[in-house]
Amino acid sequence: MSHLLRTSRVFAWFLLTGLSVAIIIASAFYLYLRPSLPPVHQLLDVKLQTPLRVYSADNRLIAEFGEKRRAPITIEQIPTIQLQAFLAAEDARFHDHFGVDIKGLTRAAIELVSTGSIQSGGSTITMQVAKNYFLSRDRTFIRKFNEILLALQIERELDKDKILELYLNKIYLGNRAYGIAAAAQVYYDKPVDELTLAQMAMLAGLPKAPSAYNPLANPERALIRRNWILGRMRDLGYITQEDWSEATKAPLTATYNMREAEVDADYVAEMARTEMVRRFGEAAYNDGYSVTLTVDGTKQQAATEALRTGLENYDRRHGFRGPIGQFDVAGMSTAELSNQLLNYPRVEGLIPAVITSVNDDEGAARVHTRHLGPGKMDFETMTWAKRYRTENLTGPAPEKPSDVVNVGDVVYVKVTQLPQIQEQTPETDGNEPRLELQVALSQAPRVEGAVISLSAKTGAIEALAGGYSFSQSKYNRATQANRQPGSTFKPFLYLSALENGRTPATIYNDAPIVFEDSELEGAWRPQNSSGQFYGPTTLREGLYRSRNLVSIRLLRDLGIRQTLNYLDQLKIPTANMPANLSLSLGAGQLTPMELARGFAVIANGGYDVEPYLIKTIQEPDGTVVYEAPETVLCDSDCEQQLTDNASEGPLTESNSDTPETDGILLPASAQQSAEKRVMKRLADERSVYIMHTILQDVVRRGTGRRALALNRKDLAGKTGTTNEQKDTWFAGFNHDVATTVWVGFDQPAPLGRREFGASTALPIWVDYMKTAMQGAPESTMARPNGIVNIRINPRTGERARPGEDGTFEIFKEEDAPAPLSQDTNGNGSGANDSDSLPGQIF
Secondary structure (H helix, E strand, C coil), X not given: CCHHHHHHHHHHHHHHHHHHHHHHHHHHHHHHHHHHCCCCCHHXXXXXXXXXXXXXXXXXXXXXXXXXXXXXXXXXXXXXXXXXXXXXXXXXXXXXXXXXXHHHHHHHHHHHHHHCCCCCCCCCHHHHHHHHHHCCCCCCHHHHHHHHHHHHHHHHHCCHHHHHHHHHHHXXXXXXXXXXXXXXXXXXXXXXXXXXXXXXXXXXXXXXXCCCCCCCCCHHHHHHHHHHHHHHHHHCCCCCHHHHHXXXXXXXXXXXXXXXXXXXCHHHHHHHHHHHHHHHHHHHHCECCEEEECCCHHHHHHHHHHHHHHHHHHHHHCCECCCCEECCCCCCCHHHHHHHHCCCCCECCEEEEEEEEEECCCCEEEEEECCCEEEEEEHHHCCCCCEEEECCEECCCCCCHHHCCCCCEEXXXXXXXXXXXXXXXXXXXXXXXXECCEEEEECCCCCEEEEEEEECCCCEEEEEECCCCCCCCCCCHHHHCCECCHHHHHHHHHHHHHCCCCCCCCEXXXXXXXXXXXXXXXXXXXXXXXXXXCEEEEHHHHHHCCCHHHHHHHHHHHCHHHHHHHHHHCCCCCCCCCCCHHHHHCCCCECHHHHHHHHHHHHCCCECCCCECEEEEEXXXXXXXXXXXXXXXXXXXXXXXXXXXXXXXXXXXXXXCCCEECCEECCCCCCCCCCEEEEEECCCHHHHHHHHHHHHHHHHHCCCHHHHHHCCCCCEEEEEECHHHCEEEEEEECCCEEEEEEEECCCCCCCCCCCCHHHHHXXXXXXXXXXXXXXXXXXXXXXXXXXXXXXECCCCCCECCCCCCCEEEEEEHHHCCCCCCCCCCCCCCCCCCCCCHHHHHC
């Protein structure tokens, strides 16, 4: 036997032995690792981590929550050329191999043996799917072997198109973009099917190194990577030479495009986020839920802007508090000024700027603004800036810029004109003079407020603003601030009176009174806001003119306990209500939402109201997992309707034990909501109708006259101001909408002796309602049966005699003044007879 033959046999035995050992080792690894591998069918059940998106009722984006931007897409929605770009970059033999590329693995194995680590990876697209969905990203041999085994399983159970679809939806492509659809939006603000060839190749270059080849962070390297992929596509026959030539010459067009919120509604968005986390836990951030709220985008934007404008106007009336900071600008470059201003945050539309020069002769100051650079601030924008001294006192009006600011002062400004090129004229001789940045002096208000607008008949929240700036304070004053309602509480007291035999013509004396009461900490001498007293007054006038002494005597007459019981009937919280006569002046505490809900009960005619925010919740595929129940206003057989409703789902009557989120009652379960929410009548409709007419008088001839600017006849409401002007309110409505505004400091403090609900809250209400009611027909409560009109003497509340000055008043039939007797000169003996007058007057 020749030496060559013996050598060949030895080599063959070594080869067979090595192959056998390799098979035995591989089999051992397979038997060891196989039980821990997940079943492939789980890939089809995996929910891609898609962010939570919150929309307004008119389908405008309010907010997006979640770390990963993703928009799942099907393989049919991706252009073939885009698929080929990824194949050219990542796995050109994808359609030929069985999940593992032997050449690539051999190369990776050689690297592992020679260097101790895997440099190139050798992973196919199928192996990347296995790694991305099931495995860690550790570069270890065990993980690689798991990846291979799982890739083989995936190829046996799924077709190539499904594997490629899973890959393109999962891969990370930089800038928090996961998946091809999200990346197309982030880098090019386009859907996938509108990308150019050059843009497709750019995205295909990102999976290998999303940071290193990112066109925003490393445009040079990204361009090299893009052109290499285009060359591969040409060599593989995916594109023509002409396509390659044109695409490689295309400039980089990537920019950062994040879909911005279309509605300024941070407080509403936070309420929705909190409720979604309560329902679904951390999965709310990743499972791709879309939440549609009840808020109308246009109304919500109007509420946000009206509140900010109203708070800024109050703040200006009380003067300029000075700069928010100061630093030496001498010798500083533009870049150094910009860098220094980074220490001062932007607050909504207010931008920090430093004064770089002050020129009284020019009547202007020069500024350097954060991000926008140098600009000019004219003295006309500073004339409001009297120096603040106290809430009641300001300094003299400024006469020149140096009376207001000094060089180095850091102040807030609003942009009034951005830099731009002036239109060319013959006089410019081809030059292009620039219009410089123009700004106006401003300041961030310390005062706060809230706006809540409810659909009176359903409880749907149409708009809500919980403060001036969510970025400054996450505290939602609309739902969390317990404040004294002041005179806005009085309508509930007067409604109790109307339900207990009093009428709009009942007389109470508006005269001084002193109470000695230990619960009131000594003598109490209440008075009207004007400091004057007006004598015998009808309840109608007492309410629309907000006479405090009338309210106090009315509460004493009705009884404190009876009144608190009636508030319980209306479902107005009484836990923070005082059990003394100060209750009549709104000395208890309610949140703005609770007050708004109470006025919605009056607005809708006396039915219960349960405010709610979430309209629908959808899964990524469009499946509706929750829809708000229909609201049914019920006058009769309510218990039967509740019973029928309970058979369809859990109880949704407004007094059921439903969870609360920041003061907003919301349905308990997305999967178990009933088909309707039954709202029972809480107040007699005739009493409520009479209350409507009285509160309309507040607008027509009382403290709410500013609302006449809306030029509508269906508006009603009530102003409110507490002691020392610490809280100011306006709660107004028509038959369809109830809107409440509160203004005050977070830490209760006087707003100023000239500030009342009519001057702080009402202008915000008018500003909002101007938009909210635009185009809406007038809506008033229909007059119910059992109401009569009678001409009365407003000084006595009795029927007017023939020839006597009088005015018409409305009454429930059973409470109308008695007819005039024939023997008393017209002084009848009805509800206001002489026996009852002493108690009412004294």
